[in-house]
Amino acid sequence: MKLPIYLDYSATTPVDPRVAEKMMQYLSVDGVYGNPASRSHRFGWQAEEAVDIARNQIADLVNADPREIVFTSGATESNNLAIKGAANFYGKKGKHIITSKTEHKAVLDTCRQLEREGYEVTYLEPETNGIIDLAKLEAALRDDTVLVSIMHVNNEIGVIQDIQAIGELCRSKKILFHVDAAQSAGKIEIDLQALPVDMMSFSAHKVYGPKGIGALYVQRKPRIRLEAQMHGGGHERGMRSGTLPTHQIVGMGEAFALAKQEMAEENARIRSLRDRFWNGIKDVEETYVNGDMEQRVVHNLNVSFNYVEGESLMMALKDLAVSSGSACTSASLEPSYVLRALGMNDELAHSSIRFSFGRFTTEEEVDYAVKVIHEGIARLREMSPLWDMFKDGVDLSKVEWAHH
Amino acid sequence: MAYSDKVIDHYENPRNVGSFEDKDDAHIGTGMVGAPACGDVMKLQLKVGDDGVIEDAKFKTYGCGSAIASSSLVTEWVKGKTLDQASELKNTEIAEELALPPVKIHCSILAEDAIKAAIADYKKKNA
Numbered sequence: 001m002k003l004p005i006y007l008d009y010s011a012t013t014p015v016d017p018r019v020a021e022k023m024m025q026y027l028s029v030d031g032v033y034g035n036p037a038s039r040s041h042r043f044g045w046q047a048e049e050a051v052d053i054a055r056n057q058i059a060d061l062v063n064a065d066p067r068e069i070v071f072t073s074g075a076t077e078s079n080n081l082a083i084k085g086a087a088n089f090y091g092k093k094g095k096h097i098i099t100s101k102t103e104h105k106a107v108l109d110t111c112r113q114l115e116r117e118g119y120e121v122t123y124l125e126p127e128t129n130g131i132i133d134l135a136k137l138e139a140a141l142r143d144d145t146v147l148v149s150i151m152h153v154n155n156e157i158g159v160i161q162d163i164q165a166i167g168e169l170c171r172s173k174k175i176l177f178h179v180d181a182a183q184s185a186g187k188i189e190i191d192l193q194a195l196p197v198d199m200m201s202f203s204a205h206k207v208y209g210p211k212g213i214g215a216l217y218v219q220r221k222p223r224i225r226l227e228a229q230m231h232g233g234g235h236e237r238g239m240r241s242g243t244l245p246t247h248q249i250v251g252m253g254e255a256f257a258l259a260k261q262e263m264a265e266e267n268a269r270i271r272s273l274r275d276r277f278w279n280g281i282k283d284v285e286e287t288y289v290n291g292d293m294e295q296r297v298v299h300n301l302n303v304s305f306n307y308v309e310g311e312s313l314m315m316a317l318k319d320l321a322v323s324s325g326s327a328c329t330s331a332s333l334e335p336s337y338v339l340r341a342l343g344m345n346d347e348l349a350h351s352s353i354r355f356s357f358g359r360f361t362t363e364e365e366v367d368y369a370v371k372v373i374h375e376g377i378a379r380l381r382e383m384s385p386l387w388d389m390f391k392d393g394v395d396l397s398k399v400e401w402a403h404h
Numbered sequence: 405m406a407y408s409d410k411v412i413d414h415y416e417n418p419r420n421v422g423s424f425e426d427k428d429d430a431h432i433g434t435g436m437v438g439a440p441a442c443g444d445v446m447k448l449q450l451k452v453g454d455d456g457v458i459e460d461a462k463f464k465t466y467g468c469g470s471a472i473a474s475s476s477l478v479t480e481w482v483k484g485k486t487l488d489q490a491s492e493l494k495n496t497e498i499a500e501e502l503a504l505p506p507v508k509i510h511c512s513i514l515a516e517d518a519i520k521a522a523i524a525d526y527k528k529k530n531a
Binding site for chain 1: 436440447465466468469
């Protein structure tokens with residue numbers, strides 16, 4: 001077993017060797033290196049064919065028409081294109097957008113930019129389990145609402161939103177619905193023939209594909225129009241110009257095809273690893289799972305260890321590559337805005353860790369992680385005056401702290 | 405975040421972790437500083453002999469590696485010092501010894517505050 005152990009599959013995944021193998025055939029002079037947009041020779045035709053196959057593979061995973069797939073540089077660009085593109089195109093109909101406080105920054109910052117351009121944005125607060133209350137969404141809808149953007153699976157806490165119900169609500173009011181599916185594609189079933197979703201963002205590197213490539217699903221019937229954000233040669237039906245990176249696209253296609261073949265089996269295996277992990281640590285006192293325990297993807301577990309400070313916890317878990325609930329880059333610790341939106345206090349947010357499991361995680365690694373968590377938490381609590389006070393029955397929220 | 409070797413050493417092998425049994429003992433001065441919401445709370449206890457010399461010190465800290473190291477270090481430093489000598493310890497000496505980066509200077513300030521608070525508690529008890 002190699003240390004540190006990678007338990008950060010929600011951040012990114014290694015490229016599957018089968019995917020890397022495929023990609024290498026589309027780069028060098030011996031491979032298919034032509035420009036897919038070259039119409040006058042076989043180099044171009046071969047590259048175009050490879051892109052077409054990949055487009056089919058991607059559409060296949062989510063049951064869409066390949067003509068509904070627009071390649072981008074990743075989910076961030078897809079989110080930008082969907083939200084800005086739709087807002088700009090349909091801005092005459094209205095300038096109100098609804099999203100949620102727990103969206104990825106690629107959605108939140110895009111919305112902030114639109115606010116600067118004169119749009120109004122409502123940021124819904126989820127329930128404490130991370131799920132959006134449909135009634136609150138309905139209450140936020142206005143006559144001038146043109147777009148709702150809600151993520152499918154949250155990147156930090158792994159909860160799954162009911163995009164079927166949200167989509168139906170949007171359809172009934174003729175409001176566009178965009179879904180950031182960076183964390184869900186290849187992890188849970190997506191059927192875009194059945195789902196009332198107008199646009200959906202995908203990323204390759206969360207699904208064992210390469211970084212730097214993603215896609216946006218743009219529904220054809222009824223046709224959704226977007227104003228391009230990247231101008232040039234008119235690639236991707238004018239929605240996103242730029243030479244298509246054949247090897248990246250082939251990689252994404254292969255990754256999505258593998259996900260379709262193996263998803264059911266893989267999910268069962270990862271679920272059992274996740275359960276093994278949780279059964280191993282759930283008896284540690286004052287340990288909580290963040291986000292709904294049922295309505296969540298199997299590969300994510302976001303856990304708070306109360307009365308342990310986040311940065312020292314990360315030091316204790318130095319053999320585990322995990323993400324913490326705070327960004328300790330500045331003097332003042334910034335607790336995760338997602339955990340905060342669930343109503344969690346700063347201390348608990350700081351002591352939260354996201355564990356995410358994947359294709360190459362082993363039982364041995366999970367058991368080792370459980371062991372270092374037990375040792376680390378016990379050691380830090382042994383050192384923690386707050387743990388003493390908690391054990392003595394002191395209510396810490398009633399203590400008058402000497403702030404500094 | 406890259407920590408200095410000294411911080412890592414104190415974090416891995418903290419000196420004098422714990423509490424004195426009888427905190428009402430007049431020889432014990434206890435200082436608790438910081439706040440959970442700020443990310444660090446330090447509790448420092450000094451055991452002072454009848455001659456006014458610090459015989460022993462113990463700490464418990466909730467905080468980052470630098471906070472743990474700062475408090476661990478001061479328990480070593482104050483031993484054998486008189487209360488006056490201990491109260492002269494400056495945060496800059498702690499920060500220098502541990503090579504704390506600028507964003508972690510507050511940990512050394514907190515450790516200095518903890519010494520002062522413990523001494524004040526001792527003096528109040530023995531007033």
